[in-house]
Amino acid sequence: MNALTNNTATLLRRYLWLLETIYSAGRITLDEIRRRWLRNEWSGGEELPRKTFENHRKAVETLFDVNIACDRRTNEYFIEYGDDLERDDLRRWLLETFAVNDLLVNSKRLRRRIALEPIPSGYTYLTTVLRVMKENRCLEIIYRHTYDEKREKRYEVEPYGLKAFRRRWYLIAESVEMGGIYAFALDRVVDITPTAKEAEIPLDFDCAEFYADAFGIIRIPGQSAERIEIRVYGKQANYVRALPLHPTQREIERTAEYSVFEYRLAPTYDFRMELLSHGADVEVLQPAWFREEVKKIVDEMSKRYDG
Template sequence: MNVYDKFRTYIWLVDILQRYGPISFQEIQQHWLETELSGGVELAKATFARYRTAIEDMFGLCVGCDAKNGYRYFIENVEVLHEDTIQNWMLSTLTVGNLLSDCLSVQDRILLEQVPCAGHLSTMVEAMKRKVRIEVTYRKYGADQVKQVEMEPYCIKLFHRRWYVLGHFYREATSDQEAQDYCALYAFDRMLQVKLTERSFELNPDFQAKNFFAYAWGIFVDPKLDPERVVVRAYDRERYYLRDLPIHFSQRSLGEGCEGNRVYEDFELYVCITWDFCSHLLSKSRYLKVMAPSALVSRIREMLHDSLALYEESVTVD
């Protein structure tokens, strides 16, 4: 079996354990023989044991065996599947790819979202692995001129179908300006060219990508802002959506209530209040109300007023 098919087999096995576990080896064997990967050949127990080890090494998932329950196999640390890690993202992506490769007969009925400019991804990853700076040719939205910057790629982040790189910059002090040490985000889809340099850099040992974005709703981080307690009230079906898809990892429910004939649920979260977070709240304003802090309530009210102003005395274009 080649490397590609081995990968597909690992993904298939994790999927089977998620869907049917605890499951016996005989049942796994039955599912295995129904796949094209098997080629009609049974899965040997020794091979299955190697796959269990590979899955733990690759994805951090421990495949246990319950001897008291008829030697049934299951994922011991299933909580790992809910963590926000690159392993889980890779596992999820590969699972979808594995599924689609077996669904060619209905491929025209499976619609996916396109992520633009993912082509720069391999260059960024290579730069991070080699710890070398990159030269980026970049054009901002609304700008006529192209800009060239050299940065240290600290991390990359996918958010709402757009890839971003967090670049670290250091500017030596001059007679006119103090030394500058800062990070800035650049979107892949605004990059015209990305080139590796031979100039190496050392990652700040105190930098942790997850911590850097911990209290950000999306990708914008303002070092001048501290996280604040935010309370939102979700009405009607919106409260179910927030339970399944929390706004932020810190979100927790404060309980339900009624306003007239409308049922609501209050949620608390701790985030830095940036403009993209406010825009997100505004996009849900029909079913979501900000309760605290008062400054955010005023800010959302002002944004709603500005939105309504766009429709006052407007001319309809047919």
């Protein structure tokens, strides 16, 4: 990493720290910000001058499209319209990621007591993809479909967007070879090269809207969302209630033995596997064809264990 890149990364960490500090505090004075700054390893033991604070404040407002306001009656700073951050998935993810990283950096003595889940290496290409998306250019990628080195294939794609699912990043891109828009897992990308060719991305494309009817990353053209009902037994109902399987989840029946949840989504392979992962605690009720499909899999599993 050269000096310029290192300096840019340091500034970004400072900006994120300031945004997260004010946001998590709700309202906070400059004196308290300075005290917290000195306790943080990013400070290097140096004070935070007012001029530097104001420069960082302006940079945060520009980069993250937020307004850091000051209540002159109490001299407290706060994020104006802070609720917008809660509704913005990208900015919330960025803040949460930084907050965890900041805690780890400032808690070196606890590192052996914190076990993190290994994350696929797709982060390597995030910067490149974001830059190319901003410049509205095409990408050439070498993709390994089944993690088999003998099955690598080159694609020229138009990058529509990025989607994170289950701690993995996916490039959502138009590919002639794949027959349309396809989700390329970034950790399966072997190489990536920006091209000079201009991408023709629809101006109204919205990645979240594109996947609104999907459970995860699988989206089959022509498959519509359906009303799905599942019955969840015992304590597992509390788990599903606390951690909804999909934004459309709605509890329509609740008893001492079970709860019935309703969804509006396309019942694709990944949703089916999610339901099966809950074992005998989850039963598909509707639609009938989906219930039968899951039943066949359960029957096949039963035969294997009977054998």
